[in-house]
Amino acid sequence: MNRYKKVRGMHDLLPYETEKWQSVERTLMDVARLYGYKEIRVPVIEERALFERSIGSSTDIIAKEIYSFKDRKGRDLALRPEGTASVVRAFLESEMPYARKITKLYYYGQMFRYDRPQKGRYRQFYQFGTELFGGADPFFDGEVIEMLNAMVKNLNLPGYFFSINTLGCPQCKIRYTGIIREWMSGRRNKLCNDCQIRLETAPLRILDCKNTECREITRYAPDIRETLCEECKRHFGQVEEYLRKADIPYRVQPNLVRGLDYYTRTIFEMFAGDDENAVAAGGRYDSLVSDLGGPNIPAIGFAIGMERLLSLIKDKTKKTFNFVYCICIGRQAKIKGIEIARSLRDAGIITEIDYEERGLKSQMKEANRSGARWCIILGEQELEKNEIIIRDMVTGKQENVAYGNYLEIGKELINAEKP
Ligand code: HAM
Numbered sequence: 001m002n003r004y005k006k007v008r009g010m011h012d013l014l015p016y017e018t019e020k021w022q023s024v025e026r027t028l029m030d031v032a033r034l035y036g037y038k039e040i041r042v043p044v045i046e047e048r049a050l051f052e053r054s055i056g057s058s059t060d061i062i063a064k065e066i067y068s069f070k071d072r073k074g075r076d077l078a079l080r081p082e083g084t085a086s087v088v089r090a091f092l093e094s095e096m097p098y099a100r101k102i103t104k105l106y107y108y109g110q111m112f113r114y115d116r117p118q119k120g121r122y123r124q125f126y127q128f129g130t131e132l133f134g135g136a137d138p139f140f141d142g143e144v145i146e147m148l149n150a151m152v153k154n155l156n157l158p159g160y161f162f163s164i165n166t167l168g169c170p171q172c173k174i175r176y177t178g179i180i181r182e183w184m185s186g187r188r189n190k191l192c193n194d195c196q197i198r199l200e201t202a203p204l205r206i207l208d209c210k211n212t213e214c215r216e217i218t219r220y221a222p223d224i225r226e227t228l229c230e231e232c233k234r235h236f237g238q239v240e241e242y243l244r245k246a247d248i249p250y251r252v253q254p255n256l257v258r259g260l261d262y263y264t265r266t267i268f269e270m271f272a273g274d275d276e277n278a279v280a281a282g283g284r285y286d287s288l289v290s291d292l293g294g295p296n297i298p299a300i301g302f303a304i305g306m307e308r309l310l311s312l313i314k315d316k317t318k319k320t321f322n323f324v325y326c327i328c329i330g331r332q333a334k335i336k337g338i339e340i341a342r343s344l345r346d347a348g349i350i351t352e353i354d355y356e357e358r359g360l361k362s363q364m365k366e367a368n369r370s371g372a373r374w375c376i377i378l379g380e381q382e383l384e385k386n387e388i389i390i391r392d393m394v395t396g397k398q399e400n401v402a403y404g405n406y407l408e409i410g411k412e413l414i415n416a417e418k419p
Contacts, residue, residue, distance in 0.1 A: 009115070009123025011307075020315050021306070024155060025108065028128045028304070031151045035143070037104040037130055042086040044110065048078040054085035054288060056261025058201040065113040079112035083129045083303060084262070084285070085292075091133060092294040103133040120277045120308045129282075129303035133289065136298040138235050141266040141284060142242025144300050148270060148280055149248045151304070155313055160272035160279070162250035164243070166236040166265050167204075167257065168228050170287055173264060176224045177203055187217050207255040223254045232265060239266050262288040266300070272312050279312065280304040322414050325372035325393075326353040327363040329379040336403075337378050340388070343407055349414060367393070374413065376406070 006012060013021060029039070048068045055061050061081050068078040080086055087105055096103050108128045115121050130147070132140060145162060152160050167173045181203040188196060192211040199206065207218050225236070243250050250268075258267045258281065267283030282302025289297040324344055328337035337353050344351040352370055354363045360379070367375050377389040377398070388406050390413065391398035401409050 007123075009117040011122060011124070017310075020313070021310060024306070024310060024313060025128070027154050028151050029106065029108075031147060031154060032106040032130055034150075035104065035147045037106040037132075040087060040090060040105040040107050041109070042080075042083065042090050042107060044080055044112075045077050046080055046086055046089065048076040050085050050089055050292075051078055051081060053292065054088065054260075054262055055082070056202075059259055059261055061113060061259065065115055067112045067114060081113045082111055082260070083107050083109070083127055084131060084260075084288075084301060087129075087131045087301075088288055088292055088294075088299070091131075092289065092292060096133070097289075097295055097297060101134050104130070105133075106130045120275065120305070120311065122307060126306035127303040128306060129301060131299060131301035133297050133299045135300065136286065138238035138242065138266075140300055141235075141239045142246065144282070144302065145239075145243060145248060145250075145268060146246045148282075148302055148304070149246070152270070152272070152279075152309075155309070157272050157279075157309070157312055160249070160270060162243070162248060162268050162270050163253040163256050164239070164250050164266065164268040165253055165256035166224065166228065166232060166239075167263050167267055167283075168224060168232040169264055172224070172228050172232050176222075176227050179222055179227060180204060180207065183221055184217075190214075190217055202261075204257045205259070208257045208259070218255055221255070225252075225254065235265055258283060262291075268302070275308065275312065277308055278305070279308045320350060320371065321373050322348070323350040323370075323372045324352075324374045324376055324410065325367035325370050326351060326376045327360065327367060327378065328354065329360055329363075329377075330383075331357070333378040333380070333383055336383065337376075340376060340378070340406060344410065347407060347411060349410065374410070376410075 048066070051066060052062055057063065066078050066081055068076065071077055087107060091097065091103065106129065109126065110124050111127050112124055114123055117123060130144070132144060168176060181199060184191065184199055184203060184206055188199060190213060191199065191206065192209065192214050195206045195209050195214050206214060207221060209215065256267060256269060262285040263283040264286045265284040269278035269281040272279050280302055284298070284300040286298040289295065289299060326337045326341050328334040341351045341353045352372065354366060372393055375391040375393055377391060382388055386403045387400045388403055389398050390401055390409065
């Protein structure tokens with residue numbers, strides 16, 4: 001019979017990976033909480049129109065990649081390709097816009113895009129994201145980037161840096177789009193086919209095209225910073241000042257434009273190692289809340305691509321310090337072993353016990369494979385002397401301990417080992 005296989009672009013996270021993921025997730029959430037963020041959980045399915053309106057109909061995400069479908073009642077729905085639109089929708093449906101001036105939210109979960117699967121690119125992938133509502137000051141841009149910096153610093157991500165740019169306020173963005181459209185029109189014949197279409201639908205995206213000839217042309221394109229209004233210039237200058245003071249590794253990249261339409265002013269991406277794909281990306285979106293029917297509330301956020309982040313972090317998993325494997329030889333020993341396992345678990349110590357009646361050698365092998373840090377051995381001799389053996393699985397040293405003391409001694413050993 002044919003075995004089922006995972007769908008193209010999907011991936012499983014197996015137990016040896018999930019431990020590393022959980023530890024990274026904890027770090028990200030801990031740092032977000034340090035900055036005053038609270039978790040929000042939003043659905044995976046939304047109205048397709050929410051994404052069209054937020055991300056923009058002419059973006060690749062909406063035009064080519066969105067998983068959309070009609071439900072049994074004929075509603076146009078979609079699997080979320082990102083989290084920002086859903087978080088804004090949930091924010092607006094709640095009391096939050098009126099409860100506090102600043103609202104800080106973080107979220108975590110699967111996103112779906114019908115992308116071409118390749119290294120670092122999946123059709124289902126996880127994002128850890130944060131969104132801040134109500135802060136217009138450049139201080140917030142700085143703090144949001146600083147928080148992302150703190151997250152990756154805590155994770156010891158090697159060789160990372162930020163690319164930043166500004167798209168200006170809505171007026172500056174419209175003006176600059178016009179300038180680029182006109183400038184690129186004069187070079188239309190040299191642009192790739194996709195960019196010739198972008199010239200009509202989204203001229204700024206030409207600046208971001210990966211085609212070598214388009215890249216060569218865009219090198220000489222007008223820089224947005226020369227066309228900004230005074231307020232936008234000041235804003236970007238203050239963001240840079242914050243980043244310099246906070247010692248954050250960044251460079252201004254004039255052709256950074258981002259692939260979602262909702263951005264205004266500061267935008268950024270974070271890269272690490274020699275990976276061409278951004279590990280995280282985000283920016284300000286001061287008009288989205290009002291575009292979706294809410295009050296005029298500025299906002300800024302980012303999302304980290306978890307698969308990309310995890311692929312760059314070295315696995316430091318070592319044996320779990322509070323993991324005990326209990327080996328029992330013979331029926332009587334097993335009865336006692338079950339008692340031991342129960343009280344160790346009650347004390348919060350991870351305990352495994354061999355339920356099959358196997359010899360010492362094969363149980364020892366299994367204990368080794370399990371990754372246990374400690375082993376308790378209980379055989380006939382130990383039963384007679386009312387003792388157990390506690391074995392250190394790293395050093396191989398073992399000692400006999402009176403049965404009545406095992407819990408205390410076990411806890412002592414484990415606590416001495418705690419990182
Ligand atoms: P984005 O740039 O589309 O922005 O995605 C953010 C991150 O998600 C990327 O930098 C990448 O690490 C990861 N990512 C995107 N597509 C894939 C894929 N197909 N496979 C694996 N990883 C992927 C957003 O989604 C915005 N919502 C970010 C944001 C939040 N802006 C403001 N707030």
